[in-house]
Amino acid sequence: xxxxxxxxxxxxxxxxxxxxxxxxxxxxxxxxxxxxxxxxxxxxxxxxxxxxxxxxxxxxxxxxxxxxxxxxxxxxxxxxxxxxxxxxxxxxxxxxxxxxxxxxxxxxxxxxxxxxxxxxxxxxxxxxxxxxxxxxxxxxxxxxxxxxxxxxxxxxxxxxxxxxxxxxxxxxxxxxxxxxxxxxxxxxxxxxxxxxxxxxxxxxxxxxxxxxxxxxxxxxxxxxxxxxxxxxxxxxxxxxxxxxxxxxxxxxx
Numbered sequence: 001x002x003x004x005x006x007x008x009x010x011x012x013x014x015x016x017x018x019x020x021x022x023x024x025x026x027x028x029x030x031x032x033x034x035x036x037x038x039x040x041x042x043x044x045x046x047x048x049x050x051x052x053x054x055x056x057x058x059x060x061x062x063x064x065x066x067x068x069x070x071x072x073x074x075x076x077x078x079x080x081x082x083x084x085x086x087x088x089x090x091x092x093x094x095x096x097x098x099x100x101x102x103x104x105x106x107x108x109x110x111x112x113x114x115x116x117x118x119x120x121x122x123x124x125x126x127x128x129x130x131x132x133x134x135x136x137x138x139x140x141x142x143x144x145x146x147x148x149x150x151x152x153x154x155x156x157x158x159x160x161x162x163x164x165x166x167x168x169x170x171x172x173x174x175x176x177x178x179x180x181x182x183x184x185x186x187x188x189x190x191x192x193x194x195x196x197x198x199x200x201x202x203x204x205x206x207x208x209x210x211x212x213x214x215x216x217x218x219x220x221x222x223x224x225x226x227x228x229x230x231x232x233x234x235x236x237x238x239x240x241x242x243x244x245x246x247x248x249x250x251x252x253x
Contacts, residue, residue, distance in 0.1 A: 021058035026065050028052060033071050034171045035137055039085035043072065069168045085172050090230055093170055098223040100163040101147065104154040105219035109207045111155035117208060119149045124200050131193050136179035139193075140171065143178070146200060150207070170226075176233035177226065195225050 029048065037043075048059050063080050066072040073083045085093070112120070123146040130138045144167050151163035176182045177196075183189035199222040206215035 021054055022061035022065070025052050025054055025058045025062035029059075029062055029066060030071065030171075031137075033066070033082050034140060035175065037082050039082050039089075039172045041082045043080040043082065045079050069165065071168065071172060083169075083172065087234075090173070090234070093166065094223065094227050094230070096166045097170065097226065098220060100151075100159070100166055101219040101223055102216045104147075104151045104159060104163050105203055105207065105215040106212050107154035107156065107159070108150050109210050109212045109215035112153040112207055112210075116149065116153040120146070120153065120204055120207060123149050124204050127200060128197055131197060134180055134193075136175060139178040140174045143174070143196075144168070144171070150203070153207070173230065173233075177229045182233060192225075192229060196222075199225055 025048070029043070043063065045056065045059065045063075048063075049056055052059060063072055063074065067074045067080070070083055072080050074080050083089075108116070108120075123142065127139065127142045127146055130142050147167055148160075148164050151160040151167075154160055154163075177192070180186075180189050183192065199218060202218040203215060203222065206212075206218055
């Protein structure tokens with residue numbers, strides 16, 4: 001890089017609002033991970049610098065932050081990659097998700113304030129509005145917010161932080177649950193989204209009613225919804241219209 005290019009990049013860094021260069025890099029890379037990059041994909045440092053039109057420092061700061069959230073792995077002398085999520089990682093993620101979502105839902109039912117309840121209800125309503133538009137990217141973000149505000153209402157900042165961390169780790173594969181193109185049919189997709197909405201409604205009602213057992217119960221069922229969807233996506237379930245009649249006699253030409 002010559003002196004002029006270096007000056008231009010420094011000016012760009014300064015041109016993004018305060019705290020902004022690293023924050024901008026973080027947001028762009030995070031979006032790529034959530035929406036486009038598969039777990040295990042390489043993150044070439046030089047390509048990121050070129051694409052973002054930033055100097056290396058904010059890009060590396062962003063990657064370090066994403067590594068702290070376990071969305072990225074930093075590899076010695078090899079750059080970075082999207083954190084992989086194979087069978088074992090998904091199993092561990094679902095086990096942790098089941099535990100923390102049951103816990104925060106139960107404690108939120110016991111401890112939530114009226115203001116927190118109102119925010120939970122607003123987030124649940126926003127998710128339904130977004131779902132009606134079939135906007136997968138926005139659904140992923142609002143789903144994170146919905147479970148995040150429930151976590152905040154549990155009354156324990158350490159547990160809330162753990163829950164948000166686990167929710168963030170799941171962002172690597174959440175598109176298989178929210179994006180239409182990952183489903184074999186329109187009806188399968190709509191039924192799945194309807195199940196998510198119904199799960200959310202039941203969790204909110206239990207928190208509103210301060211029914212601790214019901215809140216934990218429906219939180220567990222909601223994790224089962226995720227477990228089933230991940231299993232379907234990984235196994236590549238064959239839909240009826242994809243079946244092939246293998247006993248059909250083929251004419252030899």
